[in-house]
């Protein structure tokens with residue numbers, strides 16, 4: 001049922017450098033705030049803060065014929081860093097949008113900070129910070145002005161605002177750029193300011209949708225330093241999407257999503273352990289002889305195009321035992337530990353990289369770069 005609500009707009013007064021909210025004419029909105037009697041859920045045993053930050057149960061989203069999210073279920077613990085990993089079009093952003101009340105689930109339920117996203121959208125929004133996939137800063141305002149604008153929208157108490165702005169800017173190392181226009185920021189700095197902005201109203205859960213897309217490796221590393229620091233200092237639960245395997249390694253748990261389905265969920269190490277053991281590849285002066293010597297010494301070795309591949313529990317410690325078992329000269333040794341690429345390949349039958357580089361992805365990267373240059 002559509003219901004009429006009063007809408008508010010945020011007005012900027014450039015001479016005073018202040019923002020305020022004002023009411024405008026009633027508008028029709030699609031969200032029904034009724035059924036407010038629905039139970040809050042998932043509190044700790046002593047009834048205080050929720051111990052589970054997010055609980056998703058058989059959540060689905062259809063866009064017409066497209067099944068963007070297909071009956072996904074998982075939980076995220078408070079204070080956890082949780083990554084949604086998957087290729088373009090996997091359904092990561094759609095999932096985040098449903099959790100952030102920006103898209104309505106077609107079926108299933110989602111609780112954020114103990115509240116049903118469809119029944120308590122306003123309350124959910126107060127508990128979360130969101131960094132969108134696309135950059136959303138006002139380029140013509142300073143860093144501080146962007147933060148003040150956000151503070152008004154999220155009702156940050158005036159007496160706390162100044163300290164809070166200084167705090168979040170310090171967290172992302174931008175204190176000295178407070179008075180600078182965003183248009184003078186690099187892409188990485190702008191992204192870090194967006195994270196600072198998302199933290200301004202002290203959210204319990206921070207959603208980051210591809211926070212590092214289009215950034216160079218050094219800036220990505222800086223961003224991660226910020227994210228892990230704020231998790232530690234502000235006890236924020238971090239839920240992020242990425243299709244960078246190395247980035248997903250920072251997470252305590254990874255949910256691999258493909259074609260709207262949750263195909264694996266565990267810690268990076270346990271996911272890799274599912275795929276298999278380490279392997280050591282060697283090239284020798286006489287591979288057939290080396291193979292027979294290794295087999296005779298009890299190694300699980302096989303001849304491949306790349307050389308002899310030996311499966312071992314721990315590649316680093318096995319190398320000296322392998323060499324000791326051989327009478328022939330060894331010209332090259334390569335140790336391979338299972339990677340998240342292997343995990344993705346294991347579960348989907350294709351490499352995540354094969355599915356990257358679509359026009360959508362590239363245009364987003366360029367749009368991000370353009371935004372940073374404006």
Ligand SMILES: Nc1ncnc2c1ncn2[C@@H]1O[C@H](COP(=O)(O)OP(=O)(O)OP(=O)(O)O)[C@@H](O)[C@H]1O
Pocket residue numbers: 063066067068086087088089090091092093094095133243360361
């Ligand atoms: N507003 C929309 N209307 C119609 N289809 C949509 C809409 N948003 C997403 N989709 C479709 O839903 C599917 C999942 O898209 P989504 O944006 O969630 O993927 P993603 O995993 O975030 O991908 P990417 O890595 O490219 O950001 C895609 O097939 C996409 O085309």
Ligand SMILES: [Mg+2]
Pocket residue numbers: 092093094133209210241
């Ligand atoms: Mg996305």
